[in-house]
Amino acid sequence: MTTTEAGAAAPSEDNGHETVTYGYHHQKGEHLKRLRRIEGQIRGLQRMVDEDAYCIDILTQVSASTKALQSFALQLLEEHLRHCVADAAVKGGSEIDAKVEEATKAIGRLLRT
Template sequence: MAGYTGSKEDHLRRLRRIEGQVRGISRMIEEDTYCIDVLTQISAATSALRAVSLGLLEDHMSHCVLHAAQSSEAEGRAKIREASDAIARLVKS
């Protein structure tokens, strides 16, 4: 079971909203909207995706990592490494 199962609908709702934002940005480009206005909307969509990422990461830590750590030290260390790698990728982006 995925760690985000309990908040799946919330994540999906946010992603649908982001999907609408991205479609809106495409329309803005098609309609030759002022560059700064497009960049502002891209920034908003990026922030929204980052919020979803952080929510998924929190779910992962409180479910998957916690259960692995309770299962065995080796499994816990592996999940912590996996989460650390994911955090490093998020920070890079």
């Protein structure tokens, strides 16, 4: 929950992506912490393989890492919906359709993995 002075120095032009960026900018510190923890889990997996840990224990750790990744994705998605998708809706026009379709496809990819 680090706070950024996002937008402070922000340029005034309002291209679609910039606003999205603000979305998770707020939590950038938290996101990086999560990802570093996941990186640590993956290194832990390498250690387990290297030290001939029991298969099932390795699989348990894989499940934990996958869950952590999904949970990271879900948080990112929430911020994306709250900022980017909501902004497109407010702006009006047809952008909302493109944004929603794009988000839905991303969710579909997460579901299929």
